[in-house]
Amino acid sequence: MPRPRRLVATPVTAAVLIGLFVAVLAAAWGTHELVGNQEQKLLRQRTDELGLYVHGLTDTVGAGLAPLAAAARSGSDPARSFARVAKLTPQVRELALIHAEGAGRFRVAAAVGPDLTPGQPVGATLATAADQALRVPTSFIITPVYTVGGHRIAAIVSATGAPRGYLVMQENPVGGREATSANTTGPYSELLVALYDGRRALPSELATANAPAAAFRGQSASEVVTLGSTDFLLVTAARTSLVGSVELNTEWVVLGVGLLLALLMGGLFELAQRRRAFALELVDQRTAELNQSLETLRRTQGQLVDSERLAAIGELASAVGHELRNPLAVISNTLYLLRRATSTSTDPRLVQHLDTADREVSAATLIVSDLLEYSRSREPMMSDVDLTDLMEEALSVSPHPEAVAVDWQPPAEPLTAVADRDQLRQVFLNLLSNAYDAMPEGGSLLLRVAREGDGHVRVAVRDSGMGMAEETRARIFEPFFTTKARGVGLGLAVTNRIVTAHQGRIEVETEPGAGTAFFIHLPSTHNGVAAPPAK
Amino acid sequence: MSGPGQAGPAVLVVDDEVGMRDTLTDIFIDAGYQVSSAGDGFEALDRLREDHFDVVVMDMRMPGKDGVTTLEEMGPPPPPVIMITAYAVDELLRRAVASKAYAVIHKPFGVPHLLRVVETALQGAPGDGTRP
Known part of the structure; x- marks a missing residue:
């Protein structure tokens, strides 16, 4: 970690420098006084000499001058x-x-x-x-x-x-x-x-x-x-000066050399201070890094434990899910047989009840499938999937509520997508289930499959339900996000994942009170060759 | 295809679970087929040796001998075999595809869809393992 260079000395160094400067000034002043005293002494000496000489001379002259x-x-x-x-x-x-x-x-x-x-x-x-x-x-x-x-x-x-x-x-x-x-x-x-x-x-x-x-x-x-x-x-x-220029300059020499020495000593002191501070800082830094590493390790360990727990839950969900599919399949078969056995009945409520039971089995199946897909996502096993056939199967597995009118027009020509049939069926079932749930008071559901120009097919599922606000729309693909009273909130997360794994994409159009439309774009086949991925 | 007094196509239902086996049997009888059932792979192979079946509807996972192994051990040419599984994908499924199972149907399934697939198989349409 680069540290900004400090130009200002530490307070301790500053104090030491001031002390040294004062000492140097005192020494220079002392030298000055010493030289001054010497000068005064010399001057007095010379004056004495001069006085003696003048006295002697004038004594001689004076003796002559008296007469x-x-x-x-x-x-x-x-x-x-x-x-x-x-x-x-x-x-x-x-x-x-x-x-x-x-x-x-x-x-x-x-x-x-x-x-x-x-x-x-x-x-x-x-x-x-x-x-x-x-x-x-x-x-x-x-x-x-x-x-x-x-x-x-x-x-x-x-x-x-x-x-x-x-x-x-x-x-x-x-x-x-x-x-x-x-x-x-x-x-x-x-x-x-x-x-x-x-x-x-x-x-x-x-x-x-x-x-x-x-x-x-x-x-x-x-x-x-x-x-x-x-x-x-x-x-x-x-x-x-009587003492001579060299001696006279001694004080300046003392001052200059002293100041230089003081600066040098101050610099060395500052260097030592900084090295010490740097070492201490380094120790702090290393300690902090060590603590951080320990914290990361602790967190990673926690995450590992969490992920192990999640994996265990995933295992459990997977095992339970698979086991639930058998009884669900048997119930579904039973419902079919009941429907056949009572086909001559004129009681409309019977048919209605059977439809409800079928739908609920389908909903339970969907939850199980979403959970399995989410906990153990797998690579799709691609084949050519007839979309008309798949849509009709989805509608038969998940029959529409009575109050919902389904507008399903199969395309004139058979359209196929390159897809994992089971996964794509789950996508269809999720979209149908969501559409039904969006229209609790009834409405119309429009289903279309169409060819797109660039080697893709488009599946449209448009309901006339309650629609979504922008905040909701932004989060619908998040796992465990749901606005429904029931369900675990995995349907659209799994749908999105499956479509993405198919090199496809999803578009959503929605308006609160006006309904929602999902469009799934998937690679189609052209002369047996898979189309390029959706843009 | 079915009618009173007429012998419909013969279907062999193989499943270790009684509930599934019985409901499937009833469904096919209701649809006019002659139905036999077997509780595991060994029994299925016995039935196939004794009688001719036009189509086999078999659970893929069974104790003892699983559906795919059973298919692999069927004498040539085997009848069209439709596999039923509760598992989205696993090694058995890949093997089922490789062993030329006529189709794989995931549980739970819509009965009309199953009947359609069986009918298609009886009509001799080519199967690729996953396509109904």
Whole structure:
């Protein structure tokens, strides 16, 4: 039995799959956290390193800048002090003193280094000033902006060993000061760096609007760096992952592989479930089939018992039937002798009584014959049967009731049918008996035998009796169906069977209240050759 | 065929049942025949050896020697034999047909029909075993 394929997993499998998915997601999330922690750890480490470096550098520069600042404060030539500072700090390769002239204009006040010229105007911001002042892509640092003698000055320091790139100090729009890194390449290139003047609280905008916003996963680290006398907050964030792309993707690997494994396990589980269900179903099916077979066996056995019982009843009916025929024949003979002996009597009732007795013997004979024929149907023994002769015999065996007028006109030429004479006689007797019974108040019975064109003969038996309704007509050939008060309902069933066995056919015309006509079509003989079967 | 003082055709009625044998005897006497009767096949063969019969009307099933065997044992040429049977068909019937019984009549039968068949047999019309 083909079963429809299920595409939906069983509820158990679905639960298992959900469980596995949750576990995989948890593992991936755990991996994500682990990697994040590692990233944070690395960022903090790098920030510490950077902080130490910046601190160390500015300590050196700051030591040099202090006299510069003092000179600036005392009004002596800052350029000379500047040159001394440059000598004192061998790490400093270039040094520029920038005058902030207000309105966003800066000018190189003093410079040490191959590309710096005092008086050279620089850009509008400290960042561009640094860009223009230090054309060499090198490392440098800018000091805090000092206000000296009405001049706002800052120092841009380029130092050997510094990380490539620079930190630019600039005016913070929110009032503080900060340094941002730009164009950084090299060891810290992966970092976004901001130096914030920590004298004020770190504005929240900085954390969001600046480095961390563009940072990798929003992670940032901070470190307090003291440059000169000012504490700066060094805020860093990584542009890209510090732990490396492979490690970073571990969570996705965990998620992907985990999901695949979960699906595989779910599939295997579902397969096992289905195999189990299939096996159970198969067991159920086989059990049902077995039970069905047992039931069939039981039923067949019952039928066998029934059929044996029927066969026994058939045997009995057959034996009783044959035994009844002898006394019936003797009674019939006796009636004949009585009729002969009283033939001179003038009492009409006597003849009437004898007719009635003959008819009743005939009816009993017919019942016996139908029962025998039904219980033991036999192959017809064919011969040429003279239909006129047979009809007259049937009429003599079953004389018509007084109230019935028989219209029997034998055909002009002798007509024969290829038939079993005894069986055909039974057919005639059944039709006569039915016709008599259909006319309890009397009527007319028309009997005809005629040749048909196609090598067949037709026997017509038409009564003017009560006729039949359609429901009755549809069932008249069923065994044991009867509308009569007496009789077993085998007459027309046997008649139909006999006619069919003769390759003939029966037609019925009936109308309630108008009577019934039976037409029997039988193969006839033509030059001694049997005619083809009736169509 | 029959009449007072005239000897009608001789008929031998063979049946083991008294009722049938007696009624048939009366029927044939009434019809003007000379009738002898026998109660079984052996007796019938004895009668046939003693006397001449124009026609034999014989029950097909009898204890001892059945009608068909009796017919088969009749010396040639046997008179026309009309078999009477209560059975629609059986082996005896087939044998009866094969043994050239003149006709087979089924019980119960109409007496006029039986008389007609006997008369036909006496007239020497050919019989085929089943046709009256």
